[in-house]
Amino acid sequence: MKWFNHMAIAGATCAVVNPALVPVAVLGATAPDWLEWIGKALGRRVKHRTVTHYFVVWLVACLGAWPLDPTGIVTAFCYGGLTHVMTDAMTVTGVPFGPHSDRRFHLFGGRFRTGEPAEYGIAFGVVAVCAVLVMLLSASGWYPFFYDWAGLYNSGVIDGAEWRANRFRFF
Numbered sequence: 001m002k003w004f005n006h007m008a009i010a011g012a013t014c015a016v017v018n019p020a021l022v023p024v025a026v027l028g029a030t031a032p033d034w035l036e037w038i039g040k041a042l043g044r045r046v047k048h049r050t051v052t053h054y055f056v057v058w059l060v061a062c063l064g065a066w067p068l069d070p071t072g073i074v075t076a077f078c079y080g081g082l083t084h085v086m087t088d089a090m091t092v093t094g095v096p097f098g099p100h101s102d103r104r105f106h107l108f109g110g111r112f113r114t115g116e117p118a119e120y121g122i123a124f125g126v127v128a129v130c131a132v133l134v135m136l137l138s139a140s141g142w143y144p145f146f147y148d149w150a151g152l153y154n155s156g157v158i159d160g161a162e163w164r165a166n167r168f169r170f171f
């Protein structure tokens with residue numbers, strides 16, 4: 001899958017849960033690919049979509065980091081990596097399930113090839129659903145971690161113009 005779509009899917013889904021961590025999730029969303037370059041730079045031959053694309057490794061890292069990670073930064077990074085391998089798993093090539101298996105792992109039948117319109121469609125669908133969720137959740141007062149612009153305005157810390165300029169800026 002293209003980086004653009006990896007980043008869109010990780011960023012949008014992360015925004016629903018914690019908008020502040022979107023940049024980390026987006027960085028993690030490309031990690032399985034750029035970790036291959038780092039491996040190469042360090043002189044190890046890394047075949048595309050092998051070691052850095054183990055589904056199990058990202059899943060365990062993400063779930064394992066969660067309870068130990070009060071900032072959520074490591075979890076968000078691993079979550080981004082997990083979405084990367086999961087969406088790569090929807091392509092024809094698939095991803096390896098884990099270190100002890102050569103079998104390719106596929107999600108939803110692994111039907112499309114990287115760069116085909118289908119992956120943009122999937123990314124767009126995910127972003128659209130997440131955008132609606134974010135709107136619903138922010139309308140209902142969810143997101144304790146959002147900047148409380150309205151509250152700052154009411155308590156006189158910022159003036160009206162600043163509030164208007166920032167009320168839709170969530171990061």
Ligand SMILES: [Zn+2]
Pocket residue numbers: 001032033049053084088
């Ligand atoms: Zn990849």
